[in-house]
Amino acid sequence: MDYQEFNTSSGAEGAILVGVVSDAEKYEDAESALSELEALCDTAGVKVLAALTQVRRSADPSTVIGSGKLRELYELCENLQAGLVIFDEELSPAQVVHLEKELPKEVRVIDRSVLILDIFANNAHTAEGMLQVEIAQLKYSVPRLTGRGKELSRLGGGIGTRGPGESKLETDKRHVKRRIAALEQKLEALAASRDLRRGARKAGGKKQVTIAGYTNAGKSTLLNTLTNADILARDQLFATLDPTTRKLVLPHKTEVLLTDTVGFIDRLPHHLIEAFASTLDEVAYADLLLVVLDASDPNLERQLSVTRNLVYELGKTRKVLSPKTIFVYNKCDKLSGELILAPQDRQNSVQISAVTGFGIGELLQRMEAVLREDLRLCTLRFALSEESSVDLLYRKASVIDARHDENGVTLHAYLEPALTGRFADHIIG
Ligand SMILES: Nc1nc2c(ncn2[C@@H]2O[C@H](COP(=O)(O)OP(=O)(O)OP(=O)(O)O)[C@@H](O)[C@H]2O)c(=O)[nH]1
Numbered sequence: 001m002d003y004q005e006f007n008t009s010s011g012a013e014g015a016i017l018v019g020v021v022s023d024a025e026k027y028e029d030a031e032s033a034l035s036e037l038e039a040l041c042d043t044a045g046v047k048v049l050a051a052l053t054q055v056r057r058s059a060d061p062s063t064v065i066g067s068g069k070l071r072e073l074y075e076l077c078e079n080l081q082a083g084l085v086i087f088d089e090e091l092s093p094a095q096v097v098h099l100e101k102e103l104p105k106e107v108r109v110i111d112r113s114v115l116i117l118d119i120f121a122n123n124a125h126t127a128e129g130m131l132q133v134e135i136a137q138l139k140y141s142v143p144r145l146t147g148r149g150k151e152l153s154r155l156g157g158g159i160g161t162r163g164p165g166e167s168k169l170e171t172d173k174r175h176v177k178r179r180i181a182a183l184e185q186k187l188e189a190l191a192a193s194r195d196l197r198r199g200a201r202k203a204g205g206k207k208q209v210t211i212a213g214y215t216n217a218g219k220s221t222l223l224n225t226l227t228n229a230d231i232l233a234r235d236q237l238f239a240t241l242d243p244t245t246r247k248l249v250l251p252h253k254t255e256v257l258l259t260d261t262v263g264f265i266d267r268l269p270h271h272l273i274e275a276f277a278s279t280l281d282e283v284a285y286a287d288l289l290l291v292v293l294d295a296s297d298p299n300l301e302r303q304l305s306v307t308r309n310l311v312y313e314l315g316k317t318r319k320v321l322s323p324k325t326i327f328v329y330n331k332c333d334k335l336s337g338e339l340i341l342a343p344q345d346r347q348n349s350v351q352i353s354a355v356t357g358f359g360i361g362e363l364l365q366r367m368e369a370v371l372r373e374d375l376r377l378c379t380l381r382f383a384l385s386e387e388s389s390v391d392l393l394y395r396k397a398s399v400i401d402a403r404h405d406e407n408g409v410t411l412h413a414y415l416e417p418a419l420t421g422r423f424a425d426h427i428i429g
């Protein structure tokens with residue numbers, strides 16, 4: 001058997017957070033990096049007892065932090081009766097072993113990636129989502145199984161040991177790898193049907209607009225506001241894992257399909273990016289990307305650069321150019337003054353509040369304008385007998401108006417370059 005069932009411990013686990021900065025000047029960054037780790041803990045149901053930062057030029061290869069800090073950490077663990085120590089940077093398997101040896105016996109050491117994987121495991125509800133998370137968790141665990149059999153088997157549950165099926169990892173690498181292969185096969189079948197659906201949507205002629213951005217930026221709230229959808233939006237990281245698509249009609253009647261998708265975060269574990277490939281295709285293959293940013297976040301700059309980099313990397317892996325993008329600065333209702341953007345960030349940006357509706361009208365107009373950039377507004381004429389061509393036009397193009405008379409119909413429509421050839425005989429202006 002690959003897995004053993006166990007009961008997840010209930011109630012909040014008490015944790016101490018540890019962050020290391022390589023440069024004293026970046027001290028403020030470490031503080032804010034730990035505040036993000038704190039938000040991750042909050043979402044995962046971990047109680048944060050204390051946070052410890054060390055400024056160090058280079059991490060100690062075996063224990064990351066220096067021996068003095070380690071002693072301080074030991075005492076904090078004892079005094080606060082912590083069960084968990086969470087490092088903000090990824091730990092090597094050997095570092096975990098060393099750190100656990102140096103800390104009180106009951107203390108487990110995990111890193112940011114484990115915490116993120118755990119949140120994904122908790123929030124995955126669909127078959128595809130659960131498969132994706134389990135694959136990422138197993139892949140993360142493979143290099144960490146060697147020599148850690150005892151530690152893993154004594155964990156018995158809690159953060160970092162929860163899977164979609166609340167199963168415990170088997171310590172045999174070969175078994176885990178076999179399980180990964182089997183799960184990947186299942187996922188491939190699901191991903192193939194997602195690709196088919198996306199292909200069908202594209203063939204249907206409607207533009208694909210994808211909402212992407214940092215976790216908790218308000219992506220799902222925006223989809224709800226724009227389409228009256230009723231999807232889960234809450235003050236929690238990674239509330240959305242599975243894409244939701246809804247139809248939206250823009251002010252000048254362009255019909256688009258709007259998709260909300262999984263959020264990004266700084267140092268998103270790469271196994272998750274790989275496992276969520278088919279979900280993230282919604283970002284790479286969109287006709288238009290709405291990058292939602294939380295304008296009230298003091299780390300807006302970092303949010304923007306993490307998101308830009310991820311979008312760029314997704315396109316590069318799939319060998320496609322990044323889609324046309326509008327930067328949507330959300331939560332402007334939370335700002336006391338106006339949001340001042342650097343000149344290079346002002347381009348293609350709209351300021352909104354998905355909650356109050358501020359700026360939504362401008363966003364819709366901007367979306368339509370960007371989508372129509374390569375379109376040509378044409379006047380077309382069809383005879384009564386050409387009903388099927390008119391149907392085709394309605395399916396493939398964005399028809400603005402139609403005037404019927406006894407001999408046929410005259411329409412105004414936005415046509416893509418490829419379609420102007422196809423309807424050349426009907427274009428009269
Ligand atoms: N004040 C204010 N709060 C907002 C706004 N938009 C979203 N929120 C809040 O921000 C929180 C996160 O919103 P979501 O829509 O779930 O964010 P998301 O980007 O979908 O997040 P994930 O799916 O978790 O990645 C919720 O508590 C929303 O109510 C806004 O314009 N103003």
Ligand SMILES: [Mg+2]
Pocket residue numbers: 219220221232233239240
């Ligand atoms: Mg969401």
